[in-house]
Amino acid sequence: MRNSVVIVLMTAVMVGCKPTVPSEYIQPGELEDILYDYHVSQAMAREAGHDNYNYEYKRNAYFKAVLKKYDVTEAVFDSSLVYYYSHAERLKTIYLHVAERLNDDAKVLGASVGDIGRYSQYSESGDTANIWKYETDMLLIPKPTANRFDIHVKADTSFYKGDSFMFQFLSDFIYQSGQRDAYVCLVAQYEDSLTQTVSHVTVSGQTQVRIPHYRDGKLKELNGFIILNNNDEDNDVRKLLFISQIQLIRFHHKEKQDEPKNNTGNKTDSLPGTPVTARRTPDTTSHRDIQRSGGPVLSLPRGAAVHRVDMPSVKPAKR
Numbered sequence: 001m002r003n004s005v006v007i008v009l010m011t012a013v014m015v016g017c018k019p020t021v022p023s024e025y026i027q028p029g030e031l032e033d034i035l036y037d038y039h040v041s042q043a044m045a046r047e048a049g050h051d052n053y054n055y056e057y058k059r060n061a062y063f064k065a066v067l068k069k070y071d072v073t074e075a076v077f078d079s080s081l082v083y084y085y086s087h088a089e090r091l092k093t094i095y096l097h098v099a100e101r102l103n104d105d106a107k108v109l110g111a112s113v114g115d116i117g118r119y120s121q122y123s124e125s126g127d128t129a130n131i132w133k134y135e136t137d138m139l140l141i142p143k144p145t146a147n148r149f150d151i152h153v154k155a156d157t158s159f160y161k162g163d164s165f166m167f168q169f170l171s172d173f174i175y176q177s178g179q180r181d182a183y184v185c186l187v188a189q190y191e192d193s194l195t196q197t198v199s200h201v202t203v204s205g206q207t208q209v210r211i212p213h214y215r216d217g218k219l220k221e222l223n224g225f226i227i228l229n230n231n232d233e234d235n236d237v238r239k240l241l242f243i244s245q246i247q248l249i250r251f252h253h254k255e256k257q258d259e260p261k262n263n264t265g266n267k268t269d270s271l272p273g274t275p276v277t278a279r280r281t282p283d284t285t286s287h288r289d290i291q292r293s294g295g296p297v298l299s300l301p302r303g304a305a306v307h308r309v310d311m312p313s314v315k316p317a318k319r
Contacts, residue, residue: 021090026072026080032094034077036101037066039242042172042204078176078238088146092139099137099244131158132248140182140241142230151186151224153248162253164213165222169246172204176238179231184209186224190217213253222248 021027026034041062045055067077084091131153140147151167165188173180182201187194188211199209211222228241 021083024076024079025083026076028090028094030070031080031084032097034066034070034072035094035098037069038063038174039098039102039172041066046205074176081238081240085141085143088141088143091141095139095242096137099242102244127252127254129158129250130247131250132246134246136246137242137244140226140228140243142228142239147228147230149226149243151222151226153222155219155221159219159250160252161218162213162215163219164251164253165211165219166208166249166251167211167224167247168206168208168249169226170206170244171201172242172244174238174240174242178237178239180241181229181231182227182241183229184224184226186211186222188222189220190214191220192217213251215253 042059045058045062064074067074081091084094135149138149140149167184167186171182180202184197184199184201184207186197186209188197193214195211195214197209197211199207201207226243228239230239
């Protein structure tokens with residue numbers, strides 16, 4: 001009996017010590033419901049909007065409709081987010097729950113979101129496969145260290161020479177005001193060279209970053225990051241970037257056997273001394289040609305760029 005009393009008292013103390021959200025802010029459960037409905041409404045706005053003006057108008061109208069449903073003003077919503085900024089782990093937990101609910105709804109409906117869902121069915125041993133094994137959903141806010149997600153993928157035996165890759169995800173900016181400004185940077189390191197790809201993300205929707213095939217080497221590792229910039233603006237303004245459904249698609253490259261050898265318009269390296277012409281890869285962002293041989297690293301303009309630089313051979317130092 002005495003032991004039971006002690007257990008009850010300890011439980012009461014633990015519950016009493018658990019930090020709670022002040023009553024003037026939206027509580028976690030209700031904030032989860034609001035954010036869930038918000039993302040559903042934004043998906044509806046994307047489907048209904050046919051141009052930028054209509055899309056922005058519908059986004060704002062649907063957002064206000066969600067707040068009205070829960071009888072919450074914009075001022076309370078924004079002040080609550082400012083509170084959760086200083087408790088980033090709570091906000092991240094809420095968003096993970098939102099992501100689970102959205103994914104569960106998609107599975108029930110048998111839905112796939114465009115190109116994002118089409119690669120999920122492929123096995124890792126096939127020519128085309130989603131090889132991403134890490135977090136697929138995350139929340140970024142423009143405060144160090146909560147504004148950056150690092151990417152690191154080591155190659156394994158399923159990687160071949162000539163493989164190409166596509167890194168893709170869905171993004172949702174939840175901004176009260178200010179410039180939407182995020183970057184994706186990927187550095188693919190091969191045995192004798194590396195490729196850097198930079199893409200600027202400024203709107204909600206699907207982002208795809210491609211790393212074209214390199215026939216002369218196998219990828220050793222892929223490093224990079226997604227970062228949300230603040231641009232020295234007010235930290236008390238609503239600014240969230242929700243990243244979801246991250247995928248890294250690997251494509252095994254297959255050489256065309258029926259390509260004419262005397263076709264001067266598409267040069268190949270079948271003849272000694274003949275340079276390889278860089279091929280452009282279609283993408284959602286504009287890319288520069290890839291520099292296959294030596295030369296300086298190309299500068300990175302605002303927007304997106306791809307370039308390759310040869311890695312000089314270095315003799316190991318004697319010990």
